[in-house]
Amino acid sequence: MPPRRILGLAVVAVALGMPLLPTTIAADVVQPVSVQIKEQEPGTFLIQWQVPKAIPYAAMPDVALPEECRSTSPRTVRELPGSWLNRRTHVCADGLAGRTIAIQYPIVSPGQGTLLRVELLSGKQLVHMLNPGEDTWQVPEKRAGLLEAPWRTIRTGVLDGLTHLADGWLHLALILAICLLGGTRTALGLVTAFAGGQLLGVGVSAGLGTALPSPLAEGGIAVAVVLLAKERLRPSSDRRPMIGVAVAAGVVHGLGIANLMPTPSSFGDHDWFYMVLAVLGMDAALLVLVLASLAIGRLVEEQPWSPVTARVLAYGLGAGAVTAALSLVLIQPTTAAESSPNAGRLPSLAGAEDNTGKSSQRVAPQNPDLPVQSFVAIEAFEVRHEILVRLRDVAGPIGLPETEYLEIEEQPGLKERVVEMLVPITEVSVDGAATSPLVDRVDFLTVSNQGVLPRPDPVRELRAEAHIGVTVVYTTSRTPQEVTIGWESFPEGITSIPATVTDPETSQTATLSAEQPAVTWQNELMDDPAPTVIAIAVEPRTVILPVVALVFLAVLALPILFFFRRGSTASSLAIARVTLALALLIAPLGEVAIALPTALGAVPSTDQARRILAAVLPNVYRAFEFREESAVYDRLAVSVTGETLTDVYLEHRRALEMVERGGARARVEAVEVPEVRSVEPGTDGGFDLEATWTVGGTVTHFGHRHFRQNRYDAGVTLVPVEGNWKIRAIELLDEVRIK
Known part of the structure; x- marks a missing residue:
């Protein structure tokens, strides 16, 4: 493979930052x-x-x-x-x-x-x-989002409006007040005026970018109910047209819909469209309930109630509406008291001298005074055997000087002798077959209650406290089913060694001795930790037709036209509005997606771009979990194009190794893209975006398991290559350690 392509394929991962940088040591949290x-x-x-x-x-x-x-x-x-x-x-x-x-x-x-x-x-x-x-x-x-699932999203807006109208007796009082005031024609006129006022209020609210507080918005309905009820008390010959009151109440309510009904995230930035749909839902529900009430009882025309009953209802509605208006203004909604960051947490079990804090989890018993400890980490493509040795306990076999300090120039020789002592007497078999050891790292370590940390730079080591950690790696082609770790013999003077075996989900500890010199791990994982990298296909842009809703509209169009031609304009308009609302409610039933011929080159919406990026990004992180160079290149090439990339592959590999944690690799657990802020057309049928994403991963190292999570802000360029989306370039704008 050409070096230029190899280096190019890897540049993206460096720009991604990875959650494995040395600066994230303090971000360890419990598994x-x-x-x-x-x-x-x-x-x-x-x-x-x-x-x-x-x-x-x-x-x-x-x-x-x-x-x-x-x-x-x-x-x-x-x-x-x-x-x-x-x-x-x-x-x-x-x-x-x-x-x-x-x-x-x-x-x-x-x-x-x-x-x-x-x-x-x-x-x-x-x-x-x-x-x-x-x-x-x-x-x-x-298919979340207005463009990805248009009819389902539209139905949400209409249904929310319908539900809002039925939620609360104040809205029901409005229905009854309209019914008491007059016949069908009057009721239809008031409902239409109220809906028109709401649309006007929504337009003003969207244009100004602000909304009335919820109590004031609902208070407008309460005032309208009072005025309508008062008008009902007048003799029919003296009653005034109340269209203006209905319009005013609608405007006030429309100005506050944004606070009464927060826009769902699926509508994106189209708040106004959601509010219009909600008004349509409220209007349809109001029409149906008003007409049903009039038809059931013939409340005003054919079977009028007695004047006494009508006056009692009118006074009751007015008094109730006044009470509701006052309660909306005077009674403030209760909110939960803001808890402190430590509220709801269990007390820490760490003593005052323990500096590990709440954010560190041990997967092995804490034994800082033992001479030799064995830690085995089982991962998808390797078994890592980490051996921690206190040098004073093996002074004879390694020829440890009797001086108080171990000088820097003496340390390389001591490391070599420790490796020569340990590697020949330890063995690891994977799925019943012996494997070849690869000495990955040998470090002088700091061992304390804070855990095990390698020295960033060589220093004079106090002989009595000096520890060396040896990391031996056994590579595998897949996640093992069975691993056996054994000691053929123990260093001179050592009679037992605690061994902790950790996989991505569990850990177990055993004490090895001459009678039981080996421990066996069986694969009982819920989930295979081996990463999968799948090409993300460029999906053709489609238009989604609501077939059932279109048929429904076509069938009901004839009676609506019939009423309209007979001069029943108000009735026809009311039936048309209810029919439209019903059609939008059933629109998701029987959807048919029709592919458009011009898929490439069309700029996706922010929701579509977020879904594409959320599918492509994990592939890049997963590619670097493979151990063989060729496997990394092949997987990375699935989601990255090397046309404009540069020579930063080796730099990324060094970041990936997490020097401060002794070379342990992080297993990426979650990559999420919560936000795409902007999308612009790019070249070659691609697009440029600015996004935020988070990456979380775990590292197991010398008996500790650490979890870290970083957040990144970056500009990303994606292009279609042979029918699949690939990352062409990334510009990292910001990186924040979350934990």
């Missing part, structure tokens, strides 16, 4: 709770969640699915080394798209992060990291 939700058959989901034993059994969280889901099996709990494995099956007839998943602690939240994975039958995988203190996540829609 998160791991939740996996897998769709086994349509609507049936197996939920497994793994909880570190750092959380007591009685304080384990539960995973709560939407109320519509029902459990089909009891919750089972299985004890694993270092964790609890929970399992339960649910049936969710409507799936999980757009629904909320919650993490519920029975006692108090310990401030634990949660890693959520959702695998659907379609092959789509969703990953999300809940930060400490967060306990809910809304699963994204399959």
Whole structure:
């Protein structure tokens, strides 16, 4: 492979920053709770969640699915080394798209992060990291957004408006007040005036970029109810037209819709469109309820109530509306008191001298005084054996000087002798076959309650406290099914060695001795840690036709025209509005997507660009989890084009190695793109965007597991290459360590 292409393919990963830079040492946090939700058959989901034993059994969280889901099996709990494995099956007839998943602690939240994975039958995988203190996540829609799912999104706006009208007795009072005032023609005129006023208010609010407070907006309806009820008390011959009152109430309500009904994220920046749809939903509901009320009782025309009854209703509506208006103004909504950052956290068990803090999790027992310790980390493409040795306990075999300090010039020779002592007497077999050791690192280490850290620069070592860490790597072609770690013999004077074996999900510790010199690990992982890299195809742009809704409109168009030609303009207009609202409500049924011929070169929306970037970015991070250079290049080439890239591959590899953590690699757990701020047309059918994304990963090193998460702001260029999206360039604008 040409060197220019090799170097070019890797430049993007350096610009990405990776969550593995040395500056992130202080960001270590406790290993998160791991939740996996897998769709086994349509609507049936197996939920497994793994909880570190750092959380007591009685304080384990539960995973709560939407109320519509029902459990089909009891919750089972299985004890694993270092964790609890929970399992339960649910049936969710409507799936999980757009629904909320919650993490519920029975006692108090310990401030634990949660890693959520959702695998659907379609092959789509969703990953999300809940930060400490967060306990809910809304699963994204399959095609979220106004352009990706237009009719479903439009239905949301209409349905929200309909629901808002039915929510609260004040709106019902408006319906009754309209019915009391006159016949069908009068009622239709008032409803139409109210809807027109709302549209005017929405336009003014959208133009000014502001909205009335909710109490004032609803107060406009209360005032209208009072005035309508008062007018009903007049003799019919003296009643005045109330169209102006209805328009004014509509304007006031329209000015406050933005606060009464916050725009869903699926509408993006199109707040005004959502508010117009909500007005249409409210208008249709108001028309149906008013006409139904008039038809059921013939409240005003054919079977008029007695004057006494009408006056009682009018006074009751007026008094109730005044009470509602006062309550809206005087009674302020209650808000939860803001909790301190440490609220809801379990007390720390660390003593005053323990500097590890709340953000460090041990996966091995704390034994800083033992002469030799063995740590084995099992990952997708390697088994890493880390051996920690206190030099004074093996002074004879390695020829340790009797001086108080070990001088810098003596240290390389001591490292070599430690390796010569340890490597020949340790062995690792993977899936029953012996493997060749590769000495990856040998470092003098600082060992304390803070953990194990390599020296950034050589220093004179105090002989009594000097430790050396030897990292031996055994490469594998895939995730092992069985690994055995054994010691053929122990260094002179050593009778036992604690050995901790850690995989991506659990850890187990055993004490090795002459009678039991080996420990075996069996693969019981919930999820294969081997990364997958899949090309992201350029999907053709489509127009989605609501076939059922179009047929519905066509069928009802004839009677509407019939009424209109007979001169029933008000009735025809009312029926048309209700028909349109109903058509939009059923629009998602029977959708048909028709591909457009000009797919390439069209600039995607911010939602579409976010989905594309969220699919491509994980491929870049996963590519660097492979160990063989050729495998890295091949995987990286799936999502990166080398046309404009430069020679920074080796620099990135050095960043990836995490020198401060002794060369341990991070396993990327979650890559999320919460925001794409702008999208501009690019060259060659591509586009340029500015986005924010977060990356979280774990590192296991000498008995500690660390989780870190970074946030990046960057400009990204994506282009279509042979039918797939690829990253051409990235300009990193900002990097923030979240944890």
